[in-house]
Amino acid sequence: MHEDVARCVRAVQSKDARFDGWFFTAVISTGIYCRPSCPVVPPKVENMRFYPSAAAAQQAGFRACKRCRPDASPGSPQWNERADLVGRAMRLIADGVVDREGVPGLAARLGYSVRQIQRQLLAELGAGPLALARAQRAQTARLLIETTSVPMSDVAFAAGFASVRTFNDTVREVFGLVPTELRARASKRQPAAAGSLALRLPFRAPLCPDNLFGHLAATAVPGVEEWRDGAYRRTLRLPHGHGVVTLRPQPEYIDCRLTLTDLRDLSAAITRCRWLLDLDADPVAVDDLLRADPVLAPLVEKEPGRRVPRTVDAAEFAVRAVLGQQVSTAAARTHAARLVTAHGEPVDDPAGGLTHLFPDAAALAELDPETLAFPQSRRKTITTLIGALAAGGIDLSVGSDWHRTRAQLAELPGFGPWTVETVAMRALGDPDAFVPTDLGIRYAARTLGLPSTPAALTHHAAAWRPWRAYAVQYLWATGDHAINRLPA
Template sequence: MTTEDSRYEAVRSRDARFDGVFFLGVTSTGIYCRPSCPAVTPKRENVRFHPTAASAQGAGFRACRRCRPDAVPGSPEWDVRADVVGRAMRMIGDGVVDREGVAGLAARLGYSARQVQRQLTAELGAGPVALARAQRAHTARVLLQTTTLPVTEIAFAAGFASVRQFNDTIREIYDATPSGLRAARRGGLGSAGPAPAAGDDGAAATGAGPYAGVPLRLAYRGPYAAGRLLDFLARRAVPGIEEVRGEAPARTYRRTLALAHGTGVVEVDERTGGTASGRHGWLDARLRLTDLRDLTTAVQRVRRLFDLDADPYAVAERLGGDPALGPLLAADPGLRSPGAADGDEIAVRAVLGQQVTVAAARTLAGRLVAAHGKPLPVPDGALTHLFPEPGALADAPLDELGMPGSRKRTLRTLSAALAGGRPPGAEGVAGAGGRGPVVLAPGADREEAVRALLALPGIGPWTADYVRMRALGDPDVFLPGDVGVRHGLAAVGAAPAAADRWRPWRSYALHHLWNAARPRALEENT
C-alpha cells in the first residue's frame, strides 16, 4: 500500500486487511472511513488518504457512522517499528500523553517536545496531542454506547480536561452531541437488538458503574487462533492473578491489572465473533476498573497481551511458502505471539522460569504473588492479588521460593533495576535518577532494554530475548537455544539457520515451532 492508486484499489475491493493501516477521507461527504466500508465507493478524485484517524480528523473529516473507522484494529506497523515514531505510538496508546503530557512523552523518548511533534506530524499527519485526542474520543464513544454512566463522568473518564472540551470534540469528530451519540446506539441501551458493526468494540450489555464492568469487543484482522493463545496463557496462569475458566472452545481468560489510577480485572472469551469472510473479527471482553480513567490504558494492555493488532496476512505471506513452516501455518492460521499486560511482570517470571518447567515456574510465581503481591480491594473469584511491584522484591529475602541463592540474587538484582531511579510520577523514564533502570514500559527502546538486561548478573540471551518478545512486543525474536524450539525444528526438519528466512516475523515462527514440538518439550519452556 505504498501508492495512492494501490490504496484506492483496496478501497474498491473493500479489502479489510488494510483496516487500520490507512483511512480515506471523502471530500464530497466530509466523512472518513476504513477501507472496507460497505458504502458506495467514492470517486477517486474525491478521496484523500490518511495514515491515522487523527490525521483525517485534523483535516476536517468526521467519522463514518456506518463503518466506525475508529474501532478498527491498530496498525501493525507500530509493533514492527522500533524507531521514535513507532515507540511514540505505543506510548500514546498506553496513555502516556494523557498522564504526563507531551513533555512526559518526549522525556521517555529522549527527544525534545518540538522534535517529537515534528516527526509525528511529518509521518502521521498529526502530533501527539491530536493522536491522544482521537484516542480519548474513541474511549468516550465506547462508554457512551456501552454504559449508563452520566455524561460528565464519561468526559473525565475518557481523559478530557473539561466537559466543554469533551462536548466540542464529540461534535467535531462524530457530528453529534454526546447524548445524541448515545441515543443512536444500535438497539438502544439495554437492548438485545442488532449487533454492532463487525470489529466494533461496543456490546449490547450495559454497565452501572466501574465495578459493573465495561463490555468490549476487541477487534482484530484476519484469522485468529484463539484456542492456541488460550492454551499458551492457561499453561502459564499464575494463581492469584490469572485464571482460565471453562473448557475449550468456550474458555474465559481472567486476570488482574495494576493501572495508573487503580486496579482492574479483565475477562476475555475464547469464542470469536465476526463475519463469514473471516476478515473481520473480535473477542468479547469485560473490564471492571476501580477508576474509569484507566480504561484506555487497560484496553491497550489487553490488546498487547492478545496480540490483536498483528497482521496475519503479512506473516502468512512470509512464512506460508516456507517448506518447513508452510504446513504449520496451514494447520494453525492466525497464530498470534502473546505479549504482556505488564513488562516488569514478564521479566520477573522469566527469571523464575530459568532452568525449570512451565509448571514449576507457575508454582514459584504463585508463591511470589501470595507472599509479596498487593491484595485487590475486593477479591474477584480466584483473583486476589496484583503481581508484586519490583520495589517490593528488590530487598526481599525470597525464602518462600526455595530457589538456589544465585537465582534469588538475580531476581533481586533485576527487581532493583526495574524499580531503580524512578521518582514519583516518572515511572519508566530512563535516566530519571540513580542507576539507569531497565525500562520495559510500552514504547521502551528494545535494543537498550536488552543491553540493560544482559548487563545484569544471571541474565543471559534466552531470558533477555524472551522478555524482548513478550514484554516489548517484538515480532522478530528467535530463541535458537530453547529446548522447545530445538524439538520443533527437529519435527519440521529444519536447522536453526533457517530462521533467517523468517524475518521479520520470527516470533510467530517460534510459536509455530513450539506447537510442533512434543508435549513434554512444551513444558520445558517458559
C-alpha cells in the first residue's frame, strides 16, 4: 500500500480514516509522521513520505503527531488476514513475544532463523522485530503515562523498557516530549489507580455490535464472563498475572476498562481485547466482496460491518468448542461452568460477578474423566485435546500455522470439520474459515435459497473467499437467536 504513492496521496488529502494503520505519512518539512486521517491541513505532496509501519517512520527519524496520534491507529488488517511468516510474526510481536522472549524466542516459535525473520520484516515493514517491539513499547508507555498516576520508573518497566534512561530517550524521540510533559498535557483527564485503566479502542467503521457482543454475551461462561450494565466483562489470563476487562460498544470506539494485577500485561491485554472483537478488520473490503453476491447483498446493506467474535485464549476456546458439540448453548455454558468451578483459579472482582479464570491445560490435565457428564466418546475427545495442549503438541497461538494446526486438530478423536473450522475461525482467527455443516448455516441457506448441502454450499461460497468467516456471521444473523442481538 505505502508504495502506491498516488493512492496514498489521495487518502491523505481526503483524510480517509479507512486507511489508518495501512500506512503512515511522514512530513519532511516538520519531521513528524501522521495517520492518513490526521485533521491538520494536508502537507504539500513533495513533502510527503510514506511508510508501512510506525516503527519504520520512527527509524527514519520522524516523531509521532500530537494531534492524530498515529501510534494509536487500528492495526493493519493484513496481519489478521495473512497466514505467511510476516503475518504470523506480526501477531506474535503484538502479543509481546519479543519483549518476553526476545527475537530468538520469536524465531523459535516460527521455526525460522533470526536472520530470515529480520530480512522479511525489513523488506515488508521497513523495520525489524526489535524496532517493531520498541514502537509498541512506546505506545504502551504513553498509555500508562497519560491514563494513570503510576510513578515514571514503574511505567518504564511496566512498558517493557530495560532502564529508565532508555524509556526517557524513547519517549522523547517518538513523541517529541519528555514523559513528565506528556503527563502534564493529559492532566485534565482523571487518572486511574495503579493497575486500573480506562482506554478507547479504535476501529475502522462501520462496526455492527449486535452479533459481536451478542455472541459473547449469549455464550458467556458464568464466573468467567458476564454481561453487566451494557458491557461485556471477563477475566483474562495474562503472561505476568491476570486481569478483568470491561468492554462497552460506543458509536466511534470501544470503551475499555482494564484492571490488571501486573501493569507489564497492559500491551498484551489490549492486543487480546482487539483480537477478541476483531477490531483491526477492514469492513469495507469484506462487505464490498460479500455484497457482490445478490443473496448476501441485502444482509450486508441492512447491518454492515459485522465482525467475527473471537477469543482471548485459544486453548480455552478449543475446550469450549468440544463442550459445545451437539448440545445447546445453555448446556455448553453449564458444562464449562462446572469445569471452572472445579479447576479454575479464583479471582476478586469488586465491580461485578466474575469469580474465576478459565482453567489452563495444566489444571485441566488433572481432571477425572469420570466426573464429566458426557458419553464415553466425548470424554475421550476432551481428555485427548487437553493432553495435547498440556504437552505442547498443538500450537493454537496467534502465530500458529493455520493449515498445520487444522491438520493436528483433525487427527484428534472426535474432531470433525465443524469443530476444526470453528476453532480456526474463532481461535486461530482465519478470516476464511467456513462451517457448512453448522445447523444455523444450513437453516439460513435454505431460507435464503442457497444450496443447503455442505458440498454444494461450499462450492457456492468459493466466491466469498477470503472472507467466508464473515459470510458466516451474516448467515447466522438471519436466525432468531440470542447470539444475534445485544442483551436487553
